[in-house]
Amino acid sequence: GAVVSQHPSRVICKSGTSVKIECRSLDFQATTMFWYRQFPKKSLMLMATSNEGSKATYEQGVEKDKFLINHASLTLSTLTVTSAHPEDSSFYICSAVTSERTDTQYFGPGTRLTVL
Amino acid sequence: GQQLNQSPQSMFIQEGEDVSMNCTSSSIFNTWLWYKQDPGEGPVLLIALYKAGELTSNGRLTAQFGITRKDSFLNISASIPSDVGIYFCAGQLYLEDDKVIFGPGTSLSVIP
Numbered sequence: 129g130a131v132v133s134q135h136p137s138r139v140i141c142k143s144g145t146s147v148k149i150e151c152r153s154l155d156f157q158a159t160t161m162f163w164y165r166q167f168p169k170k171s172l173m174l175m176a177t178s179n180e181g182s183k184a185t186y187e188q189g190v191e192k193d194k195f196l197i198n199h200a201s202l203t204l205s206t207l208t209v210t211s212a213h214p215e216d217s218s219f220y221i222c223s224a225v226t227s228e229r230t231d232t233q234y235f236g237p238g239t240r241l242t243v244l
Numbered sequence: 245g246q247q248l249n250q251s252p253q254s255m256f257i258q259e260g261e262d263v264s265m266n267c268t269s270s271s272i273f274n275t276w277l278w279y280k281q282d283p284g285e286g287p288v289l290l291i292a293l294y295k296a297g298e299l300t301s302n303g304r305l306t307a308q309f310g311i312t313r314k315d316s317f318l319n320i321s322a323s324i325p326s327d328v329g330i331y332f333c334a335g336q337l338y339l340e341d342d343k344v345i346f347g348p349g350t351s352l353s354v355i356p
Contacts, residue, residue, distance in 0.1 A: 232277065
């Protein structure tokens with residue numbers, strides 16, 4: 129149980145384009161999802177907390193207009209990197225918590241974004 | 245803000261050896277979590293600790309939640325090659341939207 133998927137697993141795009149990454153909880157409902165960014169050989173950095181039906185809460189230093197988050201349903205959250213630039217290239221990982229146990233996060237497999 | 249420290253930063257051990265890694269913080273956490281991450285993958289939860297002093301095992305893995313709630317350790321017994329990866333500790337505060345703070349990770353290499 130508690131499986132989280134991400135799509136796509138890899139994406140390569142040109143500078144200036146927008147990229148959407150999906151995060152789905154496959155076998156549970158997730159009232160809260162989190163988006164992380166991870167640079168090579170570094171730890172996970174929380175970008176934002178996404179609650180179903182409400183606006184995402186962004187961490188300090190994360191541009192909300194740059195990284196658009198939509199949590200439209202209890203099983204889906206999306207992260208859109210708008211007008212991507214090479215410095216946005218990174219590994220983006222989402223996680224979700226179940227309503228039964230909000231103190232344990234289950235992670236997706238990650239999405240590798242490369243902006244040329 | 246809250247920060248976690250992990251030690252050691254990296255380890256090289258022989259297959260069959262036991263491994264121990266620590267995580268400390270200046271802040272108190274309600275939950276301690278240990279994750280393993282393989283290259284190009286998302287972190288996988290290994291052990292979750294919810295009470296101070298709690299000692300929990302998962303196969304060859306054992307982790308404890310420190311009494312002060314500011315530290316935790318993870319032990320791996322009889323290491324095998326597939327134990328290779330980066331191990332992250334993470335702490336969670338209930339009053340902060342279940343936000344999880346990650347440590348910098350311990351990179352484990354197992355020499356066959």
